[in-house]
Amino acid sequence: MSTLERDPDDGMVQVIDEEGGVVGDVPDLSEDEFVAMYRHMKLARHFDERAVSLQRQGRMGTYPPLSGQEGAQVGSAMALAEDDWMVPSYREHGAAMVRGLPLKETLLYWMGDERGSHIPEDANIFTPAVPIASQIPHATGMAWADKLKHDGETDRAFICYFGDGATSEGDFHEGLNFAGVFDTPNVFFCNNNQWAISVPRERQTASETLAQKAVAYGFEGVQIDGMDPLAVYKATAEALEKAKNPDEGERRPTLIEAVQYRFGAHTTADDPSVYREDDEVEQWKAKDPIPRLERFLRGQGVLDDDRVAEVEESVREEVADAIDAAESTVRPDPESMFEHVFAEQTPEIRRQAEEFAQLRERHGDEAFVEE
Amino acid sequence: MSTLERDPDDGMVQVIDEEGGVVGDVPDLSEDEFVAMYRHMKLARHFDERAVSLQRQGRMGTYPPLSGQEGAQVGSAMALAEDDWMVPSYREHGAAMVRGLPLKETLLYWMGDERGSHIPEDANIFTPAVPIASQIPHATGMAWADKLKHDGETDRAFICYFGDGATSEGDFHEGLNFAGVFDTPNVFFCNNNQWAISVPRERQTASETLAQKAVAYGFEGVQIDGMDPLAVYKATAEALEKAKNPDEGERRPTLIEAVQYRFGAHTTADDPSVYREDDEVEQWKAKDPIPRLERFLRGQGVLDDDRVAEVEESVREEVADAIDAAESTVRPDPESMFEHVFAEQTPEIRRQAEEFAQLRERHGDEAFVEE
């Protein structure tokens, strides 16, 4: 039976428990895929640690850490087919790297360099949206376009990520409602990490689960253990299938609530000790998706100390290289500010750009930037 | 058992069937109250007919008819206690008249006279909102204020009206979600009249009922026969009770979906023949709440031919008087445009008002208004 059709009262979907023991149907992944999943998660975690430290050292601006959420991000991203699309929020660089977004881009973006927002042409990733929930209608529209363009048949699905807080916004409601009405090939993936900055999940809504909100849109919602990468993979794969499998009248969007926890601060500008207890953090750390998958894979004989060390080494290198690459990128050309507003500059923008060039000439860049 | 706790699969709550036969628990109303209910409904219907004809004759602007919806409007409004509040949309003048809004005000409002928007100080009715669903957060805020002011205890509830189309707007979602989180004394009353202008109910949302949307907010939703004024009265009374009955932890908002039909056009500017079949209208006319209540009350011996004639006569008189009063009201003072913007006019508004006075003096009103 598809995990999506479960009775909501059956609780969260789980495949491996906190010790890495098998408690559900293990998805059919090859050994390489299992290792890749593990490596992606390690990469995301290590990247995250380094990014936080770059910010602390003043080498990067505000940054939103993802530690604790690797299982949900990597598990779901790996379930996507090559042609599928991902519509992220600001915290999904872990998922985006699985889909081919170079770490360097992510670093540049958080270093305030506009060029970091350019998604490589061959990666089916939408530019991250900062206004909470506002990307949800986009994802619906993208999926809808695909369906319309391919005459109702489609073999692509569109996963859209957002947080627990996002479910309170009108755009969540409108985006999911359109998806229900027009049967768009969407998977709405809610990273319920228990907190929207300082506001706890229970304060966002009185509904018992976030998954049950799908009832309002006439499609299925499922709550899964978001710190179990295999449960995430499985539920996402099933939802993607349902989104694109074109059996007449059976294509439906799905809402997935992946229950998880953000170990760190909301962003580097946030101090979580003000609003939550260390105890709570510790409890959730026991569910850390990385050791959990590692234990499972060691148990399966897929990982051993050597392979783990290899992965750790290669991950460290990859991140270090990306940081070097980002930091050695020449600063963006200030005049680029006037580009990419329209396909063609308007006369007024051209005039302002010229004025700006003269201004810089007159005063030198020292007048603008404290070095 | 409260009708609010029914299994949603049990179908709509009904008290009298289409023939006026009793199929549920008749609410405990006095004979006078039953007659008042009947009279209010007849008044609303007759007012509606006259208003449409005034518009046709060019004596009034665009007007939104309510025929067919009298059962829902009057049944729910009568369930309110004196102290309760009503937060209407643009179509609830039938409900508002039950609560003491003079017909003359409603007429003035649709005649484009700002003074018609002034709700009498002693009527607990909020000014109608035109932007769809935007009044829902107001209702939540009003109820919340009442709860906060009275230290968590409250004996007032706030009913908020909106249509089926309104359930698609973000403000519906946000308003109900806040109500669920803060346990505000609200009853959200959805007049599902099957159409949002030309868009049918099934195109608004894929959810099977609108009532089930309450699941998303952690409170109860109930679907009722909105053309059965007694079912409406009953469900509303129970929901009001639940909203204000201050048993700790038991006060909850409710979403009521009152299934009904708009017999006429969306507004006098609309031509429903473009988008719906006469057949459909005829089918729903068989459920007309007025003959239905009349049959029931005749059966109970509360109404007979004489009393019906009496009611009809007095209703005709009341509407005719209101039209006279509205039409003999002197036109609003053009300078009133500059009033009620702020408690005190700003210097710029004062300047503009003076300029305007000079302009009128210079040109005479002929320059502005074609007579």
Next chain:
Amino acid sequence: MSTQDQEQAATQNLTLVQSVRDALATEMELDDEVLVMGEDVGKNGGVFRATEGLYDEFGEDRVIDTPLAESGIIGTAVGMAAMGLKPVPEIQFSGFAYPGFDQIVSHMARLRTRSRSRYTLPMVLRMPYGGGIRAPEHHSESKEAFYAHEAGLKVVIPSTPYDTKGLLISAIRDPDPVVFMEPKLIYRAFRGDVPEGDYEVPIGEAVTRREGSDVSVFTYGAMTRPTMEAAEELAGEGIDAEVVDLRTVSPMDREAIVESFKKTGRACVVHEAPKTGGLAGEITATLQEEALLYQEAPVTRVTGYDVPYPLYALEDYYLPNAARVADGIKEAAEF
């Protein structure tokens, strides 16, 4: 299409709203990726009949009745456009665009910039705007200044059937998002010759509706009419007003504005939007920035008042009319 072809092309005599419909039909015929969506645009043909018959002609996949949700309409259109479709969402009245305002200013206006042109939005957001039709509250506002102040949007406001069709076709073909505001007061007020087939009227170019030497009057949309009326009236009194119809309020045709002003040295700006923060301020500032030495009189502003748009019993007092415009022109002329 060359000018010659145009002259040969059959013309129809259409109202402004019919020319909206004609532009949509023309582009939908030529380009499969163009689609129309919004509240009541399908079977009902739009509350103003701007999409009449398109549903029957192009089917429900290209003329889409949506749920009642402006943020959903604009937000899904953004997603569609990012995937290469060319959606033309309709907002029923400009006063109901605000639930979707975030999608307009945070996304429609910025997706190209944000993605460094990886994603672009060939979409047109249509909305009737303005007063004078005896409609209820929120149905009569004129808030083009909101959109003109947001970088990344083009804002077009036509005033004739011919321009409406040509500008709307240009807007649909524009690779960037356009807010297309239609003066509903003159949706059916008069007819004009409109060529069959497709043609473009360029975005960003003003047109002189009346040549004159004494005062330049800058206006757009529904206000073009009372302005022309006032200009004709004043001609009898010996004041020769030049009327410039901006047609696009962003990007504004500053060149045409300044050029006209250099000729006359006097100006009056007319719009129905409230005065404070309205575009008359922008135009005035541009004039004195670029041509102060030519200025012979204060630029007069004839605009809506700084009060909420009144219910219709008083709207004729709120909206600039020919008498008020004439006063404004005279004030500039006689200073």
Next chain:
Amino acid sequence: MSTQDQEQAATQNLTLVQSVRDALATEMELDDEVLVMGEDVGKNGGVFRATEGLYDEFGEDRVIDTPLAESGIIGTAVGMAAMGLKPVPEIQFSGFAYPGFDQIVSHMARLRTRSRSRYTLPMVLRMPYGGGIRAPEHHSESKEAFYAHEAGLKVVIPSTPYDTKGLLISAIRDPDPVVFMEPKLIYRAFRGDVPEGDYEVPIGEAVTRREGSDVSVFTYGAMTRPTMEAAEELAGEGIDAEVVDLRTVSPMDREAIVESFKKTGRACVVHEAPKTGGLAGEITATLQEEALLYQEAPVTRVTGYDVPYPLYALEDYYLPNAARVADGIKEAAEF
């Protein structure tokens, strides 16, 4: 409180954001109907700490953490205010007010008018605005012109800790809705003397920060600082600039603006909002309407550019700084 009392009152040395907090605490102490609500304003004390400690002091019924929904926040505050409470909702960054824009322009601004004063809205919508803090996208906009263009709203933008407290107290006591925009760039940039206890700084009154005779410079909020810097610099070069801090951008103190201009005949307007449709246009139009005969040079505008606010690597190039402001003043002075 009389001036004398004020002099005797103890003063604290506060940053601008601390004075926001102080104003809130002061009014909440004096008036039980005042409450604070918004995202993270409770336990967390606001992402900028503007409500720090209020939750502990006044409890969760008066310092309310809400769900993440701006329309819900503003819309429920409208309902509360209509029932007589005095809510002070916080929007975390002005760039996130747009999901609630409909509630602001269709309801906050209009409920008094619509109900003919039966319902009034004694509420203050606080939001930090503006750039320069190295924040992500949408965290740096300056769109006061949107609110100033909507009749029925007052829009206040303080620039000093003293004014912040006094203006916020006035705003809370105002019977009508106020949009209170806080220059987050200078939330902690400097301290100033702020009296303990309550006092008002009147809404709608500009203040002259520096007297001068050559050029009038009109500005507000965070831009007051680079403007003052530029003025001081130019004093060395023999240009004596008068700096007028508007403090309220709607209703604008046109009298003070015109008066200063009549003295100098030259003006420069500085704001960080984009140029087109920004309030510099409004100010310029006012000047030449009321005092053209005094005008000796074009009014120069030193503003943000007409492009989406860039990510932070380039924001220092986007924001007007002292050098640019000095150029703008000089241009006006030397014309």
